[in-house]
Amino acid sequence: MSAPIFLNALRAFEASARHQSFSAAALELNVTPAAVGQLVRSLEEWLGVPLFHRGSGGRARLVPTDVALRALPDIRDGFDRLNLGFARLKEGSAVGVLTVTVSPAFAAKWLLPRIDRFQSAWPETDVRLDTSLKLMDFATQGIDIGVRYGAGNWPGLEAEKLMDEEVFPVCSPAFLDKHRRLRGPADLAGLTLIDDLSVDRQIGFVTWDAWLETVGKKAIAARSGLKINNSAAVLQAAIDGRGVALARSVLVRDDLAAGRLVRLFPDIVRPSVLAYYVVYRKECAALPRLVAFRDWLLGEACVD
CATH class of the missing domain: 3.40.190.10 (Periplasmic binding protein-like II)
Structure with a gap:
């Protein structure tokens, strides 16, 4: 699979189309408006088609062309996928943020009174608790690991009895x-x-x-x-x-x-008939932060 070319130009184009302004896109991308305009022009020259109708003033100074409007959903989806891929690369690190989903009651009555022991053992891992009774979508909501109460069967998740x-x-x-x-x-x-x-x-x-x-x-x-x-x-x-x-x-x-x-x-x-289970996505089972937290949970359960 060939890598996409003009990646920075595509970012400039997408931001400009969303804001309908080179200046607003420049603020988002932390570059100058001139740099954004040049990136967009280089993309137009390479493609051989205009991407914007450029007005002389008013609110409609920068309006995406029909071909640009057709392409934008795929480009935005591509950036979303790139961001997800980058997040998964970061997951491989033993340091950073670990997002954990638990019920409010389990957090208050069991996890929080014990969490300092994990933080002492893994000081470079920041635990972010998402306390909710709702069943979270781990992939789309950035959840690494959780504790759920039930019969042990949740589609798309591995479950180990805690x-x-x-x-x-x-x-x-x-x-x-x-x-x-x-x-x-x-x-x-x-x-x-x-x-x-x-x-x-x-x-x-x-x-x-x-x-x-x-x-x-x-x-x-x-x-x-x-x-x-x-x-x-x-x-x-x-x-x-x-x-x-x-x-x-x-x-x-x-x-x-x-x-x-x-x-x-x-x-x-x-x-x-119900029990507490440690749950996580199968493809993330070997991630260092997840493994550390899972093993700590199981160890704490044995102590209790």
Whole structure:
């Protein structure tokens, strides 16, 4: 495949067409307007066709010709592809920015309390967290690696299991002291049950109804319910004594260790069919920054 010629001239032409001005294009490209004009003229001479209708004044001093308008979409697409290729060359470096996508709750309750250990080991890697519940397109949105919660199957991504999870009720020590009768699931009747709405029920997420059915207490009616669409906020509400939350073991681990929350009915074990997975594009699996972060995540999970 032959390399494109007149690359700088094409850049000058595209910028001039977008701004309809050599001066504005020059500001973008950090050159003089005369240099932009000369590059465009050299391209026109080589092609043998005019690329602009040049007016003497007014807003329409530089208007792309029909042939220029037909070519511009392909030229812009070409520059986008060049930029993507250059970004992939940069990915091969062990230093630079590593873009990581995680849910807001996972970031707040698990990743951020531990991230300083990665940064100490890899001080030349800058971690950029993209916290969102949306499924990001890794290629188009510049994502290097992520942690997702689910069944382990996401099209176009490799998935390595990071941590399994268990689901159980928790409350604050003060709440438990106030409701000393909380010795079994039946004692939840009449209490406020805090429900997590952040995960899609269709993929097997354990809700209060599912958990109560597991322990044979499906008929329990809560006096009132509190529904929150953020898992970290669900735990915070329980810490604040708002009621009993159905906690996910990975997210609640530090709160239990610190005594901010207490696990209820520890003899009842309800594993989740969902788990946390490290995910990344297969073609990026050997990138040094990605490998370092993936191995660190797996190591931290083993420590926990």
